[in-house]
Amino acid sequence: MPSSASTNPRFYLMTEDILPNVLIIENQSYPVGWSEQIFKDCLDEKQYISQVLKINETIVGYYVVQKILDEYHILNICVAPDYLGKGFGRFQLEVIQKSAESTFINRILLEVRASNKVARKLYTSSGFHIIGKRKGYYPAHDGREDAHVMELALF
Template sequence: MTIRALCHEDLPDVLGIECQGYSFPWSESIFRGCFRPDYRLWALESGHWLTGYAVVAYMAGEAHLLNLCVAPAKRGSGGGRRLLRHLIVESARDGMTQVLLEVRMSNQAAIDLYTSEGFDVIGRRPGYYPSGKEREDALVMALPLEGGLPDSHQ
């Protein structure tokens, strides 16, 4: 598995993974809007195939992880962890003070991943995610970078 910058030409593959991975996927226009100087977009490749991606916005010295997704057929292979560690290291290199993210309360696999990489729950956003007729709460999680990278990321 390798990680590289995501490019516009990757969007058809990204949209395919997005639609497989989420009940309420981002649109192509949302992804296109992320190709800006204050965003970082990463592609995970296995062989010559795009198998995952991450979208991070840099705002006020913080890296906000907006989307991290691995193709369902490739989950459990360590790709999500690899993407997460990569974006943490790059965020620290770029001078960000912390990485923030929201995660669905029902997404225990993602919560476990983030916790195992040093993220702590710092809040909750009621009704943050669409979920059929209702809305689902999000946990807000953070990983401080001010004192340097956590040991697991060096």
């Protein structure tokens, strides 16, 4: 990952004014992306941690985590198309994990499309394992697609 002073990535709170830019990346990245309203709902800091990763003024990625009791649910984690494969996905996942550990979260959960081999590889190589499958969970262009439910146990 680039790390000189001008290319050092930094996290910022996701805010309503940058949602148009987030939505562009979202629609480039997912077969069926989130709506603006879903992102708006996730700006509620009592329930969610929603952050964007920027290099200077450019959004290179973002994530949304829901806090439920002693669990983190990763609802969205995404890297902008021009920045894929440079370690920013793993970096975001590591930051989420560190945040969870520092707040005594017991486990991190997520759902991933069965066909999303890149994300599944990232999660598996980070210690996540499959704890269940949800049939037809995701909308897809040609119907529905299964989700794999994955867990990382922390304590």
